[in-house]
Amino acid sequence: MEVVLEGVSHTYNGREYALEEVGLSIDGPGLYLVVGPNGSGKTTLLKIVSLNLRPSRGRVIVDGLDAWNTSKREFAELKSKFVYSHDKPILLRGTCRYNLTMGGRLSGRVDEDFMKRLIEIFEAEKLLERKSRELSAGQAKLCSLIRALSVKAEVYALDEPFNSLDSSNVSRLLAVLRELSNTKAVLVSTHFLYEGLLNSAKKTIRLINGKIA
Amino acid sequence: MESLLDITLRSLWISGLASLVSFIAALALSFSLARARESVANVVAGFLESLVGVPTTVIGLLTYMLLYPRGPLAPLNLLYTPWAIVIGESLVALPVSAVVLYRSVRRSLSVVSELAASLGLTSGGLFGIVAREIIPDLFTSYLVGFSRAIGELGVALIAGGGIQGYTNVLTTAIALETSIGNYEDAISVGLVLISITALITLALKTMGERIWRSS
Amino acid sequence: MSKAVIVLVLLAAFLAGFAGGYLFSSASTPSGAQAPPTRVTVSTTTSLYQTHLLDDLLADFKNATGLSVEFSVLAKGSGEALRLLSDGSACLGFTHAPSLELKYLLNGSIVRLSIFAYNEFVIVGPKDDPAGVSNAASAVDAFKRIYEAGEKGLAKFVSRGDNSGTHVRELQLWKLAGLDPSGKAWYLVSGQGMAQTLLMADNLKAYTLTDVGTLQSLVSQGKISNLVVLLRDPKLLINVYSFYVSSSQSCRSKDVSNLALLLAEYLNTRGQQLIASKYKDLFNPALQNLTVVESAWVELSRLA
Numbered sequence: 001m002e003v004v005l006e007g008v009s010h011t012y013n014g015r016e017y018a019l020e021e022v023g024l025s026i027d028g029p030g031l032y033l034v035v036g037p038n039g040s041g042k043t044t045l046l047k048i049v050s051l052n053l054r055p056s057r058g059r060v061i062v063d064g065l066d067a068w069n070t071s072k073r074e075f076a077e078l079k080s081k082f083v084y085s086h087d088k089p090i091l092l093r094g095t096c097r098y099n100l101t102m103g104g105r106l107s108g109r110v111d112e113d114f115m116k117r118l119i120e121i122f123e124a125e126k127l128l129e130r131k132s133r134e135l136s137a138g139q140a141k142l143c144s145l146i147r148a149l150s151v152k153a154e155v156y157a158l159d160e161p162f163n164s165l166d167s168s169n170v171s172r173l174l175a176v177l178r179e180l181s182n183t184k185a186v187l188v189s190t191h192f193l194y195e196g197l198l199n200s201a202k203k204t205i206r207l208i209n210g211k212i213a
Numbered sequence: 214m215e216s217l218l219d220i221t222l223r224s225l226w227i228s229g230l231a232s233l234v235s236f237i238a239a240l241a242l243s244f245s246l247a248r249a250r251e252s253v254a255n256v257v258a259g260f261l262e263s264l265v266g267v268p269t270t271v272i273g274l275l276t277y278m279l280l281y282p283r284g285p286l287a288p289l290n291l292l293y294t295p296w297a298i299v300i301g302e303s304l305v306a307l308p309v310s311a312v313v314l315y316r317s318v319r320r321s322l323s324v325v326s327e328l329a330a331s332l333g334l335t336s337g338g339l340f341g342i343v344a345r346e347i348i349p350d351l352f353t354s355y356l357v358g359f360s361r362a363i364g365e366l367g368v369a370l371i372a373g374g375g376i377q378g379y380t381n382v383l384t385t386a387i388a389l390e391t392s393i394g395n396y397e398d399a400i401s402v403g404l405v406l407i408s409i410t411a412l413i414t415l416a417l418k419t420m421g422e423r424i425w426r427s428s
Numbered sequence: 429m430s431k432a433v434i435v436l437v438l439l440a441a442f443l444a445g446f447a448g449g450y451l452f453s454s455a456s457t458p459s460g461a462q463a464p465p466t467r468v469t470v471s472t473t474t475s476l477y478q479t480h481l482l483d484d485l486l487a488d489f490k491n492a493t494g495l496s497v498e499f500s501v502l503a504k505g506s507g508e509a510l511r512l513l514s515d516g517s518a519c520l521g522f523t524h525a526p527s528l529e530l531k532y533l534l535n536g537s538i539v540r541l542s543i544f545a546y547n548e549f550v551i552v553g554p555k556d557d558p559a560g561v562s563n564a565a566s567a568v569d570a571f572k573r574i575y576e577a578g579e580k581g582l583a584k585f586v587s588r589g590d591n592s593g594t595h596v597r598e599l600q601l602w603k604l605a606g607l608d609p610s611g612k613a614w615y616l617v618s619g620q621g622m623a624q625t626l627l628m629a630d631n632l633k634a635y636t637l638t639d640v641g642t643l644q645s646l647v648s649q650g651k652i653s654n655l656v657v658l659l660r661d662p663k664l665l666i667n668v669y670s671f672y673v674s675s676s677q678s679c680r681s682k683d684v685s686n687l688a689l690l691l692a693e694y695l696n697t698r699g700q701q702l703i704a705s706k707y708k709d710l711f712n713p714a715l716q717n718l719t720v721v722e723s724a725w726v727e728l729s730r731l732a
């Protein structure tokens with residue numbers, strides 16, 4: 001799967017640009033790092049790449065199709081190849097387990113076996129029956145990451161996935177992402193650089209003030 | 214005066230049914246509003262809010278004009294029947310039920326839609342999930358509608374007529390007893406009205422909380 | 429989720445069951461051709477309702493004829509009761525406001541089937557009677573005295589102000605006296621039923637005009653402490669109760685007409701005995717005195 005951004009700019013308020021004239025290509029499986037300080041446009045870029053946000057200007061080309069100029073059905077088809085995971089996890093009322101089933105209910109394409117493996121890897125069984133509002137920040141993040149990663153897709157855009165995780169979970173996640181990036185495109189934004197992450201990256205995109213540095 | 218139990222049961226089913234009708238309408242209304250453009254939805258929501266304060270006597274008159282022998286719905290033969298009160302009271306309860314629901318549906322729908330989009334879904338099928346997210350508000354919406362319906366007099370008197378053994382409900386019983394100077398009975402009916410509203414509100418609220426907590 | 433659904437469904441089923449139960453037990457008017465209508469709406473002035481005379485008459489009528497008809501009784505002032513009759517919202521009506529009745533009779537929206545009872549209005553007021561109403565020669569004279577005392581700040585008067593039969597009569601008396609009390613500080617408009625107006629007058633030690641039926645029922649309940657009857661005037665204060673049927677389209681079915689005629693016949697026969705025996709102190713049967721009562725009605729109906 002190939003995603004190309006051409007001259008993409010985005011503004012939320014019509015005055016300041018969160019992204020300016022960004023060109024970028026995601027070509028096939030691999031780990032893509034998006035790094036930069038706070039407010040540099042990482043989240044905006046990830047949302048645009050994963051078709052969660054329509055850029056104010058510029059084109060997003062997915063496998064040769066201008067994604068935002070397609071029919072509703074074509075767009076839905078394209079969209080189903082992407083998963084985006086929020087920096088601040090969105091969990092619905094109910095248990096972590098209920099939130100995990102939401103992945104399947106909302107997307108219709110969930111890899112149950114992979115979900116079970118992720119739960120084992122992160123030792124998350126004990127979280128399953130907890131209410132979402134009783135989870136700690138790190139546990140909530142874990143729950144939402146497992147939900148996102150177990151949905152079948154071609155491109156995973158993970159916004160600050162290491163935030164709030166403890167060090168053992170950071171290294172577990174790292175291993176999972178490395179494995180996943182063998183077959184899928186995995187975009188990871190972070191303002192914190194791990195040695196292991198930089199080494200495994202296929203491409204590193206540095207953002208400063210909305211521009212690629 | 215007919216038995217207080219009869220009047221109370223009649224009040225309960227009439228207002229319970231009326232607020233159920235208005236609750237379902239409010240649900241449909243707030244979901245379609247939540248999907249509409251925000252500017253449009255805000256105008257409609259503001260309009261609904263202004264309707265909350267319309268005197269029930271005005272709605273009673275409106276219902277009467279709809280149902281009386283020269284009105285558009287005259288062939289239904291509903292004037293001075295319990296169904297006339299059900300119709301009028303559902304109009305009375307609708308704005309307040311809808312106003313309570315709309316804000317909460319809009320908030321929850323935007324969160325659930327964002328989550329659905331992030332997982333690759335582009336449209337539809339969120340009704341059940343949103344409804345589950347706002348269970349306590351569903352109960353509140355039904356309850357405020359119910360309280361307004363069971364406590365209103367205008368519709369019950371003008372379109373229902375307060376007929377003994379047929380359309381006499383708690384509020385018309387109070388009005389009727391008062392009008393013949395029987396303040397003692399009027400007060401006892403009033404106390405029943407207050408305790409019923411309080412009891413039902415409490416019971417349903419607890420039930421709502423419990424369902425919400427256990428899920 | 430599933431639990432919430434179950435609860436909502438149960439609630440709905442519960443309410444539907446309730447509704448169904450009522451629907452079947454008190455079926456709304458089917459439009460059968462032969463059977464008498466199961467439910468007929470009756471509008472009545474509050475005095476007949478409050479004294480239970482109407483309830484008694486209707487129950488006795490059903491006993492006497494064996495009809496299974498249900499009467500939906502709306503207790504309203506005569507003005508509203510007549511309006512409902514002319515709309516066809518109610519098909520049968522019992523009122524006591526001759527001048528209003530005449531208007532509707534003349535435009536053809538109602539038909540009179542019986543004058544079945546009469547009693548009288550009385551002027552009540554505080555025991556010490558500051559306006560000297562008890563010495564008045566007539567009701568008109570009494571109203572003049574109340575007006576004068578009111579202007580001097582010695583008396584108050586409470587008016588129904590609701591276009592009821594009593595209110596209409598009161599306005600006629602002011603007119604006959606050539607006085608207009610509206611807007612005066614001592615002239616209070618309650619806008620309420622007779623009982624509430626009496627209680628108000630009782631609390632304020634004010635004068636008012638009332639039918640004897642409502643007064644008697646409040647007195648017998650011990651609710652009146654200051655008011656006494658100060659003046660009777662058989663000529664100007666006679667109170668005539670008539671029975672009407674609406675000629676609106678919605679009341680023209682054979683069933684309703686038959687029922688109306690049967691009821692009129694009942695009121696003129698067995699009903700008269702019931703009024704004479706059970707309501708001796710409150711109402712007089714009209715038939716035994718029909719010429720007098722009828723001519724009183726005619727005279728009253730002509731008063732503007």
